[in-house]
Structure formats: C-alpha cells, structure tokens
Amino acid sequence: MVSENRQPVVVITGGTAGVGRATARKFAHEGYAVAVIARDQGRLQAAEEELRGISGQALGIQNDVSDAYGMEKAADRVERQLGEIDVWVNCAMTGVFAPVSEITPEEFRRVTEVCYLGYVYGTKAALKHMRPRNRGSIVQVGSALAYRGIPLQSAYCASKHAIQGFCDSLRAELLHEKSNIHLCMVQLPAVNTPQFDWVRSRLPHKAQPVPPIYQPEVPAEGIFYAAHSRRREVLVGGSTVKAIFGNKVVPGIADRILAKQGYSGQQTDQPKKEGRSDNLYGPVEGDYAAHGDFDDRAKGRSLQLEWTKHRDGIAMTGLAAGVLVGAAFGLARVLRHNEA
Numbered sequence: 001m002v003s004e005n006r007q008p009v010v011v012i013t014g015g016t017a018g019v020g021r022a023t024a025r026k027f028a029h030e031g032y033a034v035a036v037i038a039r040d041q042g043r044l045q046a047a048e049e050e051l052r053g054i055s056g057q058a059l060g061i062q063n064d065v066s067d068a069y070g071m072e073k074a075a076d077r078v079e080r081q082l083g084e085i086d087v088w089v090n091c092a093m094t095g096v097f098a099p100v101s102e103i104t105p106e107e108f109r110r111v112t113e114v115c116y117l118g119y120v121y122g123t124k125a126a127l128k129h130m131r132p133r134n135r136g137s138i139v140q141v142g143s144a145l146a147y148r149g150i151p152l153q154s155a156y157c158a159s160k161h162a163i164q165g166f167c168d169s170l171r172a173e174l175l176h177e178k179s180n181i182h183l184c185m186v187q188l189p190a191v192n193t194p195q196f197d198w199v200r201s202r203l204p205h206k207a208q209p210v211p212p213i214y215q216p217e218v219p220a221e222g223i224f225y226a227a228h229s230r231r232r233e234v235l236v237g238g239s240t241v242k243a244i245f246g247n248k249v250v251p252g253i254a255d256r257i258l259a260k261q262g263y264s265g266q267q268t269d270q271p272k273k274e275g276r277s278d279n280l281y282g283p284v285e286g287d288y289a290a291h292g293d294f295d296d297r298a299k300g301r302s303l304q305l306e307w308t309k310h311r312d313g314i315a316m317t318g319l320a321a322g323v324l325v326g327a328a329f330g331l332a333r334v335l336r337h338n339e340a
Contacts, residue, residue, distance in 0.1 A: 014092030016043035018193030022216035033057035040283035065118030075125035088126035098202035115159035189237030200278035205267035
C-alpha cells in the first residue's frame with residue numbers, strides 16, 4: 001500500500017512515444033510521479049516537461065534498455081529523486097518487418113536484446129527495490145503476438161513469446177516466496193503509434209498495424225488497470241481475445257489465413273519512403289508522441305476492456321438479476337397454486 005503522505009511513483013520504459021507515452025500520461029493524470037526511460041534526449045525532455053505539468057513530479061532518464069547495468073542505475077536514480085517505486089511498466093520495443101530469410105543474425109539479436117532482455121533487465125531492476133519492501137507491481141506490455149506469431153515480424157513475435165515464459169517462471173517463484181509483489185502481462189491489439197514510421201522494414205510498402213486499430217490511450221487504460229487489479233493477465237481489445245483463443249482452438253486455420261492475408265494486411269498502399277531512418281540501433285529524431293498516422297482508422301474505446309475492468313460488478317449484477325427473476329417466477333407459481 002502507498003502511504004497517504006507521499007506521491008506514488010511509476011517507472012515506464014519506452015515512455016516517450018506510443019503506448020509508453022500514453023501510459024505515462026495516464027499515470028500522471030492519476031496522481032503518480034512518473035519516470036520515463038528512453039534513448040532520445042529531446043523526447044525525454046518534452047515528456048518530462050509535459051508530465052511534470054500534469055502531476056508535479058517527473059523524471060526523464062536516458063538509457064538503452066538492453067544495458068542491464070544502466071537499468072539498475074536508472075532505478076536507483078528514481079528512488080533517490082522521486083521516491084520508492086510502486087509500479088514498473090516495461091514497454092520499450094523495436095522490430096524488423098521482413099521475412100525470416102531477410103533478417104540478419106545481428107538484427108535478431110538486437111530485437112531480442114530490446115524486446116525481451118530489456119524486459120528482464122527492467123524487471124530485475126524493479127525487484128531489487130521492491131523485494132525488501134515486499135510490495136510493488138510490475139507490468140509487462142505484451143501483445144496478442146505473444147500467443148500467435150505472424151509473418152514478417154518473427155523477431156518481435158519471438159520476443160513476446162519469451163516474455164510470456166519469463167513471466168510464468170517469475171510468477172511461480174514469487175508465489176513460492178509468498179511475495180506480495182504483483183506481476184501482470186497485458187496483451188495488446190494493433191495500436192496507432194509512431195513505430196510504423198521508424199521500424200526497420202524491408203517491405204515494399206509502408207508498414208501498418210493490422211486492423212482493427214486502437215488509439216494508444218486504450219492500452220494505457222488497460223496497463224493502469226493491470227497495475228492495480230492483481231490480475232495475472234489482461235487482454236485489451238476484442239481482436240486480441242479472438243487471436244489468442246482462435247489460435248488455441250484452430251491454429252492450423254490461423255496459419256493459412258495469415259499466409260494468405262498477413263503480408264498485405266501489414267502494408268498500406270503507399271510505397272515505403274526510401275532512405276528513412278529506423279530506430280533499431282538508435283533513436284530517430286523528431287517530435288513523436290503517442291499517436292501515429294492512423295488516427296482516422298483507430299478506435300478510441302474497447303468495450304471488451306470495459307467489460308474486463310468491470311466484470312466482477314457485471315457478474316454480481318447478473319447474479320442478482322438471476323436471483324430476482326428466479327424469485328419472481330417462484331412467487332408467481334405460489335400465487336397460481338394458492339388461486340387454484
């Protein structure tokens with residue numbers, strides 16, 4: 001529990017753009033002091049100023065999440081400057097859009113270092129401070145692709161699968177320790193973020209999220225909920241639910257659908273801009289924030305997520321309604337019996 005006399009603290013990796021930036025704003029609006037860890041100094045300064053204007057306290061830390069020692073130092077700095085870390089959100093990502101045969105070993109290694117090992121290093125940095133206090137919440141930002149790999153994103157999908165296995169192992173260890181630290185993975189749908197402007201791509205056309213597309217504020221709501229709900233996993237978006245459970249039931253059919261639609265579905269009709277920079281090994285300069293180029297096609301709300309957040313209340317309402325209906329039918333039978 002957070003003391004009423006201090007401001008709660010959250011750390012968000014990849015918190016200067018995309019889902020990370022939207023999540024940082026969400027926590028700030030909820031009263032958190034927010035620390036963001038990212039590589040681009042300009043966006044760090046912009047995010048820090050924005051977040052400080054919302055919640056009063058914010059801290060931008062320049063570090064590549066693949067640097068394990070740097071992650072430890074970042075966590076130590078947050079504790080010194082903002083206070084005890086209550087929530088840690090791993091959200092940094094990168095990727096390569098290309099067939100397996102066209103992705104180099106170095107590129108596979110780099111995506112793994114950021115999208116998988118970066119989560120491991122962030123989690124270990126958080127646990128270093130949370131374990132002695134026996135409290136805190138760690139949220140891993142995952143994807144439907146943690147369960148269902150798709151063509152042209154093999155390195156990214158493999159990393160998300162790896163995070164899932166890592167979390168399962170760590171969760172069992174925390175339960176064995178009877179720890180009060182909460183660990184949750186949030187599985188996301190396609191989201192309108194700037195990643196499609198800067199991801200490394202060998203596709204002939206501009207990369208796009210596979211519809212249906214959601215605005216980054218929707219995952220941010222899910223991540224904030226996950227940090228406080230004690231759920232082991234939170235699914236965001238009806239498409240995520242369909243992808244995960246469809247793959248469990250008919251994986252072979254999913255293979256064939258993706259073989260037919262997975263290439264065209266991840267590209268727009270616009271040719272890829274030649275000579276553009278990508279963020280695989282370093283940040284791309286520019287005034288990027290939460291949203292990408294697909295505002296006109298993105299949904300600002302998920303009914304599935306709203307149901308998830310309120311399902312206990314909905315279930316109790318349904319149960320109460322069932323009891324009342326049953327009581328009404330019972331009363332009617334009694335009245336009919338008495339009239340007879």
